[in-house]
């Protein structure tokens with residue numbers, strides 16, 4: 001993480017929380033209920049502090065009356081191109097073999113979806129995912145096949161691994177230890193010696209016509225096994241959207257979301273009547289009940305929006321932040337409540 005990201009976090013946490021009383025996310029409390037979206041009805045929410053930039057890229061689409069689908073793609077593309085982000089897109093950290101592989105998914109509220117996993121040398125996996133959705137009869141393309149499809153669609157093949165990522169990988173190889181650490185992705189909160197190894201942009205939007213869409217894009221867990229696919233490109237795990245109910249996305253150790261069809265679970269809990277905050281909390285609680293020991297040592301975060309534009313989030317551990325943007329506020333960054341408020345070891 002750069003000083004830019006740290007600056008965004010510290011300045012916007014304060015500014016966002018103060019300027020968005022209606023969104024009501026209190027630091028590390030169980031409740032983060034948001035009121036319905038403002039008059040225009042449009043709102044976009046994204047994971048982590050870089051979600052502020054993603055929202056800003058998505059907002060003009062919504063403000064112009066564009067679709068939620070176009071908005072989330074624009075936001076995800078911004079994150080994928082962000083030269084400071086070593087957990088999403090072209091500047092991501094590689095796997096344990098030094099290969100950068102990208103995962104992404106996109107979904108609209110009518111159940112249309114597309115995804116790519118383990119994609120190499122293509123800069124915008126979210127747009128390839130959208131092409132899978134719109135131009136093939138399939139949902140998910142992986143590895144060499146996903147790359148072949150992208151090239152056929154006109155995406156340039158280009159080496160993406162940055163010198164910085166290569167240097168980080170060389171450093172990691174000195175120990176070759178794969179041990180995701182809670183919020184190590186947030187270097188401002190990390191202990192000395194921690195290395196960034198996970199983060200994902202999950203972005204959800206509701207447009208003026210009340211339609212929902214979401215996208216999720218990541219380079220996955222740094223130093224993962226070559227071929228490992230996380231939750232982000234798996235519809236139902238890292239992302240799920242249903243116009244009848246709402247949308248959810250996830251970040252954190254993807255294996256936990258895969259085990260629990262987690263984003264689908266959050267949406268289904270909303271379908272049963274929970275608000276977005278309650279649904280995220282209940283999904284986290286279930287995870288804790290199932291794997292009480294593991295849940296102390298890894299991070300899982302959910303972000304959800306319902307069809308009324310209400311927003312909620314919950315994480316296992318303290319430190320998850322999410323960005324909210326609507327007609328009233330462009331750059332709010334809010335603390336998610338969490339189960340554990342102190343670091344568990």
Ligand code: ASP
Nearest residue numbers: 198199200220230252254
């Ligand atoms: N969920 C992502 C994965 O498992 C990583 C993250 O969000 O931190 O690939």
